[in-house]
Amino acid sequence: MNISVENLTVEYPSGEYVIRPLDSLDLEVATGELVLLLGASGSGKTTLLSVLAAILKPTAGSVRVGDVDVTSLHGAGLRDYRRRSVGIVFQAFNLVPSLTARENVEIPLRLTRGRGRRVRERATELLEAVDLGDRARHRPGDLSGGQQQRVAIARALAHDPPLVLADEPTAHLDYVQVEGVLRLLRRLAEPGRAVVVATHDERMLPLADRVIELSPRASTASKAPEQTILRAGETVFEQGEAGELVYIVDDGEIEIVRERKDGSLVRMAAVETGEYFGELAPMFGLRRSATARAVRPTTVTGYTLRDFRARVNAPDADLIAGDGTPPP
Numbered sequence: 001m002n003i004s005v006e007n008l009t010v011e012y013p014s015g016e017y018v019i020r021p022l023d024s025l026d027l028e029v030a031t032g033e034l035v036l037l038l039g040a041s042g043s044g045k046t047t048l049l050s051v052l053a054a055i056l057k058p059t060a061g062s063v064r065v066g067d068v069d070v071t072s073l074h075g076a077g078l079r080d081y082r083r084r085s086v087g088i089v090f091q092a093f094n095l096v097p098s099l100t101a102r103e104n105v106e107i108p109l110r111l112t113r114g115r116g117r118r119v120r121e122r123a124t125e126l127l128e129a130v131d132l133g134d135r136a137r138h139r140p141g142d143l144s145g146g147q148q149q150r151v152a153i154a155r156a157l158a159h160d161p162p163l164v165l166a167d168e169p170t171a172h173l174d175y176v177q178v179e180g181v182l183r184l185l186r187r188l189a190e191p192g193r194a195v196v197v198a199t200h201d202e203r204m205l206p207l208a209d210r211v212i213e214l215s216p217r218a219s220t221a222s223k224a225p226e227q228t229i230l231r232a233g234e235t236v237f238e239q240g241e242a243g244e245l246v247y248i249v250d251d252g253e254i255e256i257v258r259e260r261k262d263g264s265l266v267r268m269a270a271v272e273t274g275e276y277f278g279e280l281a282p283m284f285g286l287r288r289s290a291t292a293r294a295v296r297p298t299t300v301t302g303y304t305l306r307d308f309r310a311r312v313n314a315p316d317a318d319l320i321a322g323d324g325t326p327p328p
Helices: 045-054 074-084 101-113 117-129 145-156 175-188 201-208 280-284 305-312
Strands: 005-016 018-029 034-040 060-065 086-089 161-167 194-198 209-214 228-231 235-237 247-250 253-259 264-271 276-277 292-294 298-303
Touching: 005 045, 018 045, 018 253, 018 292, 034 045, 034 175, 034 201, 034 253, 045 161, 045 194, 074 101, 086 145, 101 117, 101 145, 117 145, 145 175, 175 201, 201 209, 235 276, 247 305, 253 298, 264 276, 298 305
Parallel strands: 034 194, 034 209, 086 161, 161 194
Antiparallel strands: 005 018, 005 060, 228 298, 235 292, 247 276, 247 298, 253 264, 253 292
């Protein structure tokens, strides 16, 4: 059962502005794949998992899991998808502390199968599959962090879902505990099931079939500067785009504008000859938080972060930041 994401956009208001953690995202995940979502905080990793889990409805675009259009589900169809087609592994385990490991795994089973021997047997079988058969009667407080996460994984597999989503599954684990969880997540990705993991943990990289970068990595490369001549109204970059270059205004004027939630634009700053702008995105691996466009005919030069730092630190540099503050 393959997963197809097309033109996915999620936006929400933040004060008077619009935030788009996901903007026109396309993604294909094949059955049997372990896919990692990497990116800085705010890059949309958890947002994408929430859309795949049908917890969050996107602003635009579609998500298909097999033959099911997830973004159009409602009522009984939505409830059935959440129960049977997707399993979620949470960062903080989310186990009920008063219940045993087996009882925690039984929770989703009781929603569809009631109580009884078959439910207990299925829960025991799942705990044995994650190598915790001998801990079935232990409560979360008596288990290590790695064991608690394995209980959470067993619970996510209760209905043998074709899609497993894990949000920072190793965040609360020490170096020793994480090894077993990593091996288990790799084992889950098999024909008939796809696993999508949002993580900062680069120890997972060798295990993945594919890595999706939701925010650009700061480049340490050096390359020739890129000079651009703009007419009035033309943009250097758009809000929400990946950012790789820092720009210096050689001649003219750039205005920095940001979109409000009502669709209007507000002018944040003016950048004139000899000033620079756009440094935060490549520096921190973020997407552009605003749009930069020419007020009048303007020439700008784009530098990689490495080359820009060399330029700023040169003895004869007289650059200032576009907001009027001294350069870092």
